[in-house]
Ligand code: FES
């Protein structure tokens with residue numbers, strides 16, 4: 001595969017993790033049982049906004065199986081009632097002054113078993129003084145809106161930030177020249193990543209050594225350790241964060257939640273291990289949601305379909321605390337890539353973030369730091385433009401896609417796309433889908449009054465954050481460490497800072513190393529998710545594992561291979577410069593088949609030969625990889641739907657996806673990642689919605705209300721690929737974890753809107769439930785409150 | 790209260806609180822942590838086990854209701870170190886990603902194949918439609934169950950385990 005490696009390790013269809021998963025022997029956080037372990041349960045606010053008058057825990061404390069009850073006041077005495085968020089705001093661990101969203105944490109009961117802990121919640125008496133709630137983001141900045149964050153000195157309103165990107169002046173100029181301008185308000189609704197395993201922790205404070213060990217669902221174990229150290233005052237070297245198997249994350253498990261902190265404090269107080277596992281309602285009501293972007297898009301074009309410019313205004317609902325988990329200098333994440341895959345002259349966006357009485361979060365659910373919202377916006381706008389011009393949406397896209405010879409491509413908002421061949425991917429998609437036949441079928445169906453829709457989307461992702469000069473999480477530059485040690489027998493252990501939540505890192509990272517060292521994939525073990533045994537790094541999210549940690553793994557393997565060259569030269573009594581690597585061995589140029597394998601060299605490193613300068617008695621190295629740029633995977637998607645005109649029910653008949661994520665290390669795992677994201681797209685476009693009533697009551701606290709796609713709503717996915725290597729990644733990989741989640745919702749919505757075109761429907765917001773579609777068909781206004789002026 | 794439950798062929802006598810759910814009984818009392826909980830409201834199917842030969846969501850069954858009955862969990866699928874064809878097929882087809890839904894999916898798959906050794910894709914999708922997977926988009930789970938059918942149909946021992954549900958076995962230690 002690579003010029004340097006022996007290549008055999010890529011492309012295999014294996015996964016090391018499966019042996020334990022199919023036996024039910026995965027080790028998830030709730031499977032951790034320690035002697036004397038206690039159980040925590042969280043009391044949560046029933047109201048969206050209320051002043052706390054009093055909290056009486058005496059009856060709970062009197063429960064025979066309750067060990068302690070932690071309140072906000074108790075935490076305040078320890079200086080821990082508030083914790084910092086990844087966006088440099090503060091979030092209440094347990095409420096002291098007010099509750100600011102329904103489901104907010106108020107008190108934490110610790111008992112001998114999980115049932116007793118739950119029982120005791122009922123015994124806590126909290127007196128609330130209700131306050132008016134801010135539920136509609138558009139009302140958050142009204143002059144008479146109640147101020148949610150009166151804990152923040154000087155905060156007089158619910159405004160968080162204004163952020164803009166692009167050149168407003170240039171945009172005004174190209175809009176003035178345009179033949180046609182199309183505008184549309186649209187909402188990317190609040191959704192939730194809902195990994196199948198909820199969040200949880202086991203905290204064990206050893207009173208003698210002063211060491212805190214934490215098992216938790218942490219996508220970013222090192223960042224959690226740093227935050228725990230800052231919060232508790234326990235020195236960082238005495239905190240160990242372990243994430244064993246994680247039952248899905250998708251961004252839901254990046255941040256630190258109040259329950260984690262409470263379990264740690266509870267263990268410090270009781271001197272016993274404390275487990276806290278949230279239930280599904282808690283997960284859906286209080287942990288990191290995603291999106292909630294109210295957008296107004298305007299697109300300008302010539303009448304021949306040449307897109308000139310794009311202007312976007314966003315109102316971003318961040319909930320009660322600004323806890324979005326994105327690089328700190330990017331308050332709107334990577335929304336700035338909203339120009340998508342098109343070569344246009346000018347673009348500008350402005351984003352305003354506001355507080356509302358809802359749970360905090362916003363950056364999660366495989367969103368690549370809000371590339372999801374950006375792609376949805378531009379792909380809807382392009383479809384609306386196609387409608388306006390009465391052009392075929394595929395043709396309109398083909399006309400405006402960035403051309404291969406334009407790479408590296410500098411976008412109108414300042415991003416440098418690394419590589420791509422977009423027309424090739426779109427052409428392949430249309431071919432695979434049989435696009436022209438589909439359009440013919442649709443025309444025939446329309447004649448008969450049947451509603452069939454064909455939806456396209458073309459997306460460019462921005463992942464692999466990122467260069468530490470520009471990108472940091474909570475002050476930590478987004479570079480990743482890797483350590484590699486080769487044992488005397490030639491087997492190896494790789495230690496990485498990122499943390500799999502089902503993506504198969506143990507396999508893929510072993511393949512990367514095996515490929516560089518010419519050893520078997522089985523001869524490399526990967527250690528992750530244990531801060532005592534892995535180098536520092538900011539974790540797995542934003543599709544950064546392969547792009548950053550993967551590059552670190554390759555880099556460290558190449559370092560070790562260079563050490564091996566020096567030792568091999570000593571063994572062969574040759575000049576290192578005269579050695580070549582191939583077929584898993586270092587040999588003297590021209591003498592292929594001779595030389596030494598890594599195992600022989602590793603053995604020699606530990607034996608009695610005179611070691612040359614530059615190596616010591618082992619094969620081992622460490623590195624920190626600082627990526628020079630992001631990587632930009634891309635893809636072209638097509639969705640075919642049938643809509644029942646009487647019920648509004650949408651059936652996804654086909655979904656065809658052509659993805660280009662650069663070089664594929666494990667194609668089986670890559671396909672699996674894509675399948676997941678495509679299902680996400682169906683869920684978000686058609687079913688998923690975290691909704692609230694006018695008082696801020698959460699309406700989606702179970703999987704009966706927050707609907708997720710099952711095997712019946714998902715079609716059999718049809719996948720295709722093109723491969724455009726990233727020029728700056730050591731093996732040309734770009735990352736695939738979130739591409740399909742980013743790209744697919746727009747294809748589904750475009751398909752439904754295409755189906756409804758004969759009904760005169762131009763736009764309807766997600767989720768396109770039967771009720772929403774039916775209303776759209778009836779010509780009823782949908783969410784007219786969303787206009788942003 | 791006292792209950793006697795046969796789990797994976799082995800009899801357990803325990804004193805429990807009447808309200809304890811079967812899922813927690815299996816996990817906390819017997820240490821069989823292969824059965825997972827993803828919702829405890831009967832919506833996700835991570836907790837599917839067999840009760841007297843029928844797949845049930847064990848988060849919605851009281852342990853007391855299993856008194857005198859046979860329970861079968863994912864830990865029983867492999868026999869004498871030999872994987873059940875559904876387990877092998879999930880490996881072959883990448884039917885598991887995070888592994889959290891996997892035990893429940895495997896138990897439903899085994900049950901389906903015992904009744905319908907050659908199920909259509911549609912039948913498979915319907916059989917697992919009460920269970921959520923957040924990782925696979927279901928594609929490879931469906932393929933894995935199809936493959937398991939093929940593996941079983943070509944093997945000498947067809948891997949069927951319908952007989953197990955009602956018989957005493959003692960391979961699994963507590
Ligand atoms: S845990 Fe039983 S159905 Fe979800």
Ligand code: FES
Pocket residue numbers: 196247248502884885886887888889890891921922923924925
């Ligand atoms: S594999 Fe993760 S939920 Fe199914």
